[in-house]
Amino acid sequence: MNIPMSSPDLTDADRQAVINVINTPILSMGKYTVDFEKAFCSLTGAKHAIAVNSGTAGLHLCVRAAGIGAGDLVITTPFSFVASSNALLFEGAIPIFVDIDPKTGNIDPELVADAAKNIEKHLPRKLSKVTGQRSLKAILPVDVFGQPADMDAINNVAKEHGLTVIEDSCEALGATYNGKHAGTLGEFGVFAFYPNKQITTGEGGVIITSDDKAAHFMRALRNQGRAPGDTWLQHTHLGYNYRIDEMSAAMGASQMSRLNEILSKREQVAAWYKAGLSQVEGVEIPFIEPFTTRTSWFVYVIRFDKKINRDEMAKKLEARGIPVRPYFLPIHLQPYMVEMFGGCEDDFPVTEDLGKRGLAIPFSGVMTKEQVDYVCQIIGEEVSK
Numbered sequence: 001m002n003i004p005m006s007s008p009d010l011t012d013a014d015r016q017a018v019i020n021v022i023n024t025p026i027l028s029m030g031k032y033t034v035d036f037e038k039a040f041c042s043l044t045g046a047k048h049a050i051a052v053n054s055g056t057a058g059l060h061l062c063v064r065a066a067g068i069g070a071g072d073l074v075i076t077t078p079f080s081f082v083a084s085s086n087a088l089l090f091e092g093a094i095p096i097f098v099d100i101d102p103k104t105g106n107i108d109p110e111l112v113a114d115a116a117k118n119i120e121k122h123l124p125r126k127l128s129k130v131t132g133q134r135s136l137k138a139i140l141p142v143d144v145f146g147q148p149a150d151m152d153a154i155n156n157v158a159k160e161h162g163l164t165v166i167e168d169s170c171e172a173l174g175a176t177y178n179g180k181h182a183g184t185l186g187e188f189g190v191f192a193f194y195p196n197k198q199i200t201t202g203e204g205g206v207i208i209t210s211d212d213k214a215a216h217f218m219r220a221l222r223n224q225g226r227a228p229g230d231t232w233l234q235h236t237h238l239g240y241n242y243r244i245d246e247m248s249a250a251m252g253a254s255q256m257s258r259l260n261e262i263l264s265k266r267e268q269v270a271a272w273y274k275a276g277l278s279q280v281e282g283v284e285i286p287f288i289e290p291f292t293t294r295t296s297w298f299v300y301v302i303r304f305d306k307k308i309n310r311d312e313m314a315k316k317l318e319a320r321g322i323p324v325r326p327y328f329l330p331i332h333l334q335p336y337m338v339e340m341f342g343g344c345e346d347d348f349p350v351t352e353d354l355g356k357r358g359l360a361i362p363f364s365g366v367m368t369k370e371q372v373d374y375v376c377q378i379i380g381e382e383v384s385k
């Protein structure tokens, strides 16, 4: 049985949408981009949606719009895809990591509160002697694996300390937290559409916000800094080419019209996995918080008991044709991060523990029950050997 790690969920209608675009001369900044953006406003109720060419680009624009710059401090999680921290580094800001909740892998709101109160205590090793002008500006939580972070608790800290909240919802399109959409829970929310995400545009991202001024600024930055009224060669701001193309936007708009179906299929696959793996000794399945009123399944990450060597298990599963991937390698231990900030083992024990025990197994909305059962069977066999 050939089982891929992930697969996009594409229909003939999605493919036709791309063909429709390439039969016209407008391949960028046309009506499909507008349609794609509108789909996010209708889904989430956000006032503005700005489509860009990656989730990383979206996060970067939020950092600019929040006025986060060189030396500014932002509380965030080391248990994430690196883009959430890199967006800060692009502007010379400093990620202040705090550890995560062991149940979900999301940033621990109590540690966020502690960091906001005692920022000196949480500075990275290489900067801890530097005092002076550094000021805490924002919190950047990540909705890890499709489950929203505990955003009420995080927003309370933000309110108390006057901080902006940028919600990295790149893994959580369509998830809800106490009935409210992921991405709408802070001032800014960002989604991403690489082919392993819930919906895909090949490459792409969307920012949502209800802040008019920030939205206009981000639209300008996306388009080489051209403000409304600027001609093609006038650039009010230092901007970027973060535009999405029309082919991607058309595919995305078509995918968005089926979002509920796409997410439901992923929920079904997650339910099959739950049924197939809950009884397997030594394997822990994902924990869902009561405040998560809908999980938008991004990846399916199981955890092995401490007695099982995850890396050896990964090799055995690969050898039997099951592709797997460790999730995540902690950000503070990535080589460039160690060089910049002096991160060490044991800085964030919960993050490191999950990073050592977690393994993403094949997951997508197009998996069949037979494929899921087969993966569960092989895992069961290898674990009991």
Ligand SMILES: *Cc1c(COP(=O)(O)O)cnc(C)c1O
Residues within 6 Å of the ligand: 054, 055, 056, 057, 080, 081, 083, 084, 142, 168, 170, 171, 192, 193, 194, 204, 205
């Ligand atoms: C996918 C993802 C992003 C953005 O990825 P791009 O490849 O730039 O679209 C950002 N943050 C997290 C947590 C992600 O999973």
